[in-house]
Amino acid sequence: MAERAQAQWNGEVAVTSDERWRGRSLSAGRPAATLSLGYDDRSGIYVDGSATVATLRSGPDLVSVGVDAGYARRLTTGLVLDLGLTRREFRGAGSGASGSGYTELYLGASGRCLSGRLLYSPDYLQRGVHTLYGTLDGVVRPLPGWRLLGHAGLMTVLRQRPWAGMRASQFDYSLGIARQIGRVDARLAWSGGGPGRDYYDQRPRSRQAVTVSASIGF
Numbered sequence: 042m043a044e045r046a047q048a049q050w051n052g053e054v055a056v057t058s059d060e061r062w063r064g065r066s067l068s069a070g071r072p073a074a075t076l077s078l079g080y081d082d083r084s085g086i087y088v089d090g091s092a093t094v095a096t097l098r099s100g101p102d103l104v105s106v107g108v109d110a111g112y113a114r115r116l117t118t119g120l121v122l123d124l125g126l127t128r129r130e131f132r133g134a135g136s137g138a139s140g141s142g143y144t145e146l147y148l149g150a151s152g153r154c155l156s157g158r159l160l161y162s163p164d165y166l167q168r169g170v171h172t173l174y175g176t177l178d179g180v181v182r183p184l185p186g187w188r189l190l191g192h193a194g195l196m197t198v199l200r201q202r203p204w205a206g207m208r209a210s211q212f213d214y215s216l217g218i219a220r221q222i223g224r225v226d227a228r229l230a231w232s233g234g235g236p237g238r239d240y241y242d243q244r245p246r247s248r249q250a251v252t253v254s255a256s257i258g259f
Contacts, residue, residue: 042110053077055256060093060104063194064213064234064248067104067131068095069241073242085112087125098242106130111147123158141203145174155179166203173197190217190230208236228254 055078059066060073067073072095079089093105111125130142143165149158158176165172174196181189192215202209217230233249240246 048083050083051079051081051258053256053258055254057251057252057254059250060095061197061215061230061232061250061252062105063211064232065239066241066246066250067093070246070250071096073104085114087111087113091103103132105132119152121151123147123151127160154181165198167201169204170201171199173199186221188219188221190219190228191215192232194234211235211237224257226256226258228252228256230254 051173055075055077056072057075058072059070060068060075067139073093074095074231075091075093077089077091081086081087089108089109091105091107092103093223094101095104097104107129109125109126109127111123113121113123115121125147127147128142129145131140143162145160145165147158147160147163149156151157156178160174160176161173162174164170176192176194176195178193179191183189194213196213198207198209198211211234213232214233215230215232217228217232219226219228221227229247229251230253231251233247235248237248238245239248
């Protein structure tokens with residue numbers, strides 16, 4: 042997480058071979074592109090928004106939109122504390138999430154190599170579904186311009202499950218390598234989750250996937 046010391050606008054355009062979300066595909070295993078815009082105020086308040094379009098069988102389709110708003114503060118130790126609220130809507134085909142969404146309140150902390158978040162939702166994919174989701178992300182920089190990336194997430198359903206057969210606990214993970222090439226950030230990642238399968242195009246699918254992606258900031 043970058044230090045939020047100056048007021049500024051920022052943005053990013055990213056393309057990927059498969060848009061992944063918590064060990065599932067949002068783009069039905071097909072390529073997708075995401076536009077992200079954000080504003081960081083020097084007070085520590087920030088707002089970020091994103092929209093993802095995928096190339097589905099029926100053609101280009103808006104599959105996801107999201108917005109985050111929060112407050113971040115860097116301590117004298119260098120640790121950054123982060124408190125905020127996110128809202129995400131799913132509008133395309135993929136993982137049974139189409140036409141649903143969720144709101145999450147989150148609290149996080151990040152340092153140079155590790156970051157973690159705890160997120161609580163009162164309406165995860167359906168009204169009345171309460172969940173608690175914890176994440177841990179790490180980065181190692183072995184060489185200039187290179188990064189090794191890791192992610193682990195664990196979600197527990199506290200009340201009511203969004204669909205039949207879903208286990209009360211879900212996990213997701215990813216391992217990746219990234220290379221900065223000029224202004225372009227290129228990544229290769231392996232990700233997955235469980236228990237259970239993904240489902241799109243009217244058939245069950247593996248939740249493991251290898252993806253390639255590239256992004257450029259502005």
